[in-house]
Amino acid sequence: MKLTKKIVSICLLFTVVSSAFSQTAEIGKLSISGAYSRETVAGQTVGAGFLKIKNTGAADRLISASASIGAEVQLHTMTMESNIMKMSQIAAIDIPANGSVELTPGGMHLMIMGIKSPLKAGDTVKIKLRFTNAGEVEVNFPTQSITPATAHNHDNMKM
Template identity: 35%
Template sequence: MKHSKTLLKTLALSAALAGAAGAFSQTPAAVQVRDAWVRQSVPGQSGTGAFMKLTAPAGARLVGVSTPAAGVAEVHEMKMDGDTMRMRAVPGLDLPAGKTVELKPGGYHLMLMDLKQPLAKGASVPVTLRFEDAKGQSSTLELKLPVGAPAGGAAAPAHNHKH
C-alpha cells in the first residue's frame, strides 16, 4: 500500500512537471513593466493616458491594450508635425530584445478613451497588455496601474491633440 501511494505521488508530480514544462515552452518570454501609471482625469474628461517602461528580454511587439475603465484603449504615438503636436493610434510597438522602451507623455503611450468614470488620484485601473513574439505567439499581461504620476515622475500636462 505504501509503495502504491509513493508511485501515485511520483506519477502525479511527473505529470504536473510535464504540463508545466509544456506550458512554459509555448509561452513567449515575459515582458517586464516598471514605473507604470495612469494620468488622473476630471469629471467631463473623456480620455487619459497610461505610461510605463517595457523591457522584453527576448524581444516582442506590443499589439494591443484593453481595460474595463474605458470604451476604447489603444497604443498611440505623439509627435510634432511642423508646429502642431499630433497623436495617432499605431498597430503595434516593437520592443527590441533587452532594450527598455518608455511609454511617456509626449511620446508613445497608451490612450484610454470613452472613460466610464473619472479616474481619481490614488485609484487603480486594471489594464491588459497584448504582445506577440518573433514567432507570432501571443501573450497577455494583466496589470493594475495606479492613477497619478509616481513620486518624481514626469507628469506632463494634458494637451489638446488632433487625431
C-alpha cells in the same frame, strides 16, 4: 556649548508617488515597471497610461490593450507637426530584443477611450496588454495627480 543647526531643505517630488499596488509585472522575457495613469477632469472621456517594458529575450510587439473602465485602449504616438504635438493611433509598439521601450507623456502612450467616470488620483486602473510572443498580462496603473510637481518644506530640522 550646544550647537544647533537649522537645516532647511526643499524636496521636489516629481512624478514619484508610492502606491500600495504593484506597478510591475513579468511575462515571459518581458518585465513591466513604473506603470501609471493620470487623473482626468470631469467631462474628459479619455485617459492615458504610461509604463516601461524591458525585454531580455527576442524582439516582441505590444499589439493591443484593453481596460474594463473604458470602451477601448488604443496605442498612440506623439509627433511634432509644424510646432504642434499631434497624437495618432499606431497598430503596434515594437519591443527590441534585449532592449526596452518607454511609454511617456510626450511620447508613445496607451490611450483609454470612452472612460465611464473620471480617473482620480489614488485609483488604480487595470489594463490588459497583449504581446505577440509573450502573450497577455494585466498591469496595475496607479492614477497620479496631474500636478506636475509637489513641493514641501522640511523646516526647523534640528541636527
